[in-house]
Amino acid sequence: MGNKLLLGDGCSLNRLFFADVCNVDHQNKAGYTPIMLAALAAVEAEKDMRVVEELFGCGDVNAKASQAGQTALMLAVSHGRIDMVKGLLACGADVNIQDDEGSTALMCASEHGHVEIVKLLLAQPGCNGHLEDNDGSTALSIALEAGHKDIAVLLYAHVNFAKAQSPGTPRLGRKTSPGPTHRGSFE
Template sequence: MRPAAAWLALALTLTTGMQAMAGDDLHALVAAGDLPGIERAIGSGAALDTRDGQGRTPLLLAVAENRSAIAKALLAAGADLNAQAVNSDTPWLLAGASGRSEIIAAMLPLKPDLTLRNRYGGNALIPACERAHVETVRLLLTSGIDVNHVNDLGWTCLLEIVILGNGGPRHQSVAKLVLAAGADPNLADRDGVTPLAHARQRGQDAVAALIAAAGGR
């Protein structure tokens, strides 16, 4: 190898190594909630999508820790909101499941990959509905997400609202939202039990009334 080429190869190796180290540092900075440190690391060319031992990127960690300002800084710098961890979480999927509405709002213009699934075969909407994250559900429904997607358990978002919800005001609110967005009130589980039948079995009278009003049987 010519001397000039050897020096170039060495420089590239050192640069790559420094970026990897910076990426590793990003995880620690996210965990510490150090936004100025994150901004300095980004400005220094830190590798944004390096993975920890669980396959989590700094952005996924920011979502998990509910570090909204840090997540938005990483997104603005180009961090991958679709990077999937070992457990199948992506920043988008986890933000939906965890009710991170501010982060979801920042992700929407970036066109998240709506085909990716969590470890239960679900999209971001299903766990958001189960946990009655009302504002998050409202935002997710603007993304074009499939409101009738069926997960590996055989449940839609509406079925999870009833089966895993408590029928209270928040679950009533998300039921209204998904029904208005086109959730099929008669899409039954694998045993043929409809959302309305589940709601009545569980004494969720208000939710049952909503489903019936939408044509549920």
């Protein structure tokens, strides 16, 4: 069965949490919390995803694993679990947290070639494509090194052109033609 998350009908996490039966922020011997482990699961039914999102909402989605310092978001991204990425982002996962090696979720997605996840992460307010890991690599350089040119183009555009333009800043590619009030001095 592997990474499939199986939940019974009527399973209510709230009952377990409020009864102090479960601590979703407790790390196991390997350093992972239930939220991190759930981020790796594949869910097949919408009701199961609702339970997972309930779990994400009950704990610290930005907690770092004691080994390597990865977050639930980084784990979901690395394994291509876009549904989990969406759920974690909806529950406040920070896209710019860096693990012990300085990697971010965006760097993980870039390395593994997850184009749709890269697009999703770049769409998050404040997503910083300029961050460097401990080796001085950025998401863009990681994507290029991994041969993911499509992702590299997205990252290049985000880093260089996604900045908000001030009202007086002309847009690239639009030339204004002189109107009747802009006639040259030789006319």
